[in-house]
Amino acid sequence: MTENYETLEERKSSFTPLLLAIGIALFFLGLVINFPLAMGGLAIVAFTLLKMFKDNVEEKFADFKESVEERWPLEFLKKEKLGVWVFLMSEILIFGSLIVAYVYVRLLSGSWPVASQIHDVTIGMVNTIILLTSSLAMVYGFHSVRLGNIKGLRIGLLATLALGASFLIIKLGVEWPTYYRNGFTISSGLPGSTYFVLTGLHAAHVAAGLVAVGYLLIRAFNGGFSSSKHSAVENIGLYWHFVDIVWMFLFPLFYLL
Numbered sequence: 001m002t003e004n005y006e007t008l009e010e011r012k013s014s015f016t017p018l019l020l021a022i023g024i025a026l027f028f029l030g031l032v033i034n035f036p037l038a039m040g041g042l043a044i045v046a047f048t049l050l051k052m053f054k055d056n057v058e059e060k061f062a063d064f065k066e067s068v069e070e071r072w073p074l075e076f077l078k079k080e081k082l083g084v085w086v087f088l089m090s091e092i093l094i095f096g097s098l099i100v101a102y103v104y105v106r107l108l109s110g111s112w113p114v115a116s117q118i119h120d121v122t123i124g125m126v127n128t129i130i131l132l133t134s135s136l137a138m139v140y141g142f143h144s145v146r147l148g149n150i151k152g153l154r155i156g157l158l159a160t161l162a163l164g165a166s167f168l169i170i171k172l173g174v175e176w177p178t179y180y181r182n183g184f185t186i187s188s189g190l191p192g193s194t195y196f197v198l199t200g201l202h203a204a205h206v207a208a209g210l211v212a213v214g215y216l217l218i219r220a221f222n223g224g225f226s227s228s229k230h231s232a233v234e235n236i237g238l239y240w241h242f243v244d245i246v247w248m249f250l251f252p253l254f255y256l257l
Contacts, residue, residue, distance in 0.1 A: 146230065
């Protein structure tokens with residue numbers, strides 16, 4: 001299958017993925033070697049993400065048009081979607097290793113505080129419902145844009161953004177301060193360190209997802225999507241569902257067991 005681009009401008013290659021990889025590598029290398037190097041890598045990552053955001057809003061690198069024809073499953077897979085799945089696999093390895101380490105440490109621990117004595121199950125359940133509802137809103141937005149309903153897409157994205165922000169506000173603005181006032185901090189031994197590291201990493205991913213959803217909203221209100229052009233909605237939706245799935249593991253581990 002040939003790729004039919006509309007203009008030669010859209011054929012230009014982008015240097016941003018390479019720059020992003022360099023920035024991430026410098027950041028993690030700096031965490032081991034020295035702090036300034038890590039901050040330099042973080043600055044490169046921030047600049048690259050802003051550049052990618054600007055290019056995508058301006059649709060500088062447009063999607064090619066696919067011809068309508070029958071084909072075998074996976075005969076053709078867009079590089080963008082393949083990249084998303086590779087990225088999600090790396091995220092699964094990160095969260096999976098941390099969760100397995102937590103379970104291992106907890107099983108071998110002679111004494112571990114009862115979950116109900118530290119964590120508020122009600123707050124955890126509310127946040128779980130909020131995240132699951134946000135996934136439903138994302139699905140509604142994606143289904144709407146596939147049908148050409150841009151208004152439905154906007155509503156779904158706005159709902160996802162509001163629900164995701166509510167999750168972070170409850171987690172970081174209500175729950176965490178309560179723990180610190182009660183003396184349960186990241187320095188409270190393994191129960192504290194494992195909880196704050198895992199939920200903090202998850203919260204960071206939720207925040208990144210909110211930035212991505214905000215990008216989708218800007219494009220949605222600027223006419224950047226249609227029934228035949230919505231791959232960004234699908235790909236970011238995959239990431240958002242992944243974040244929700246991770247929470248479905250964290251919630252029972254910390255709040256119920």
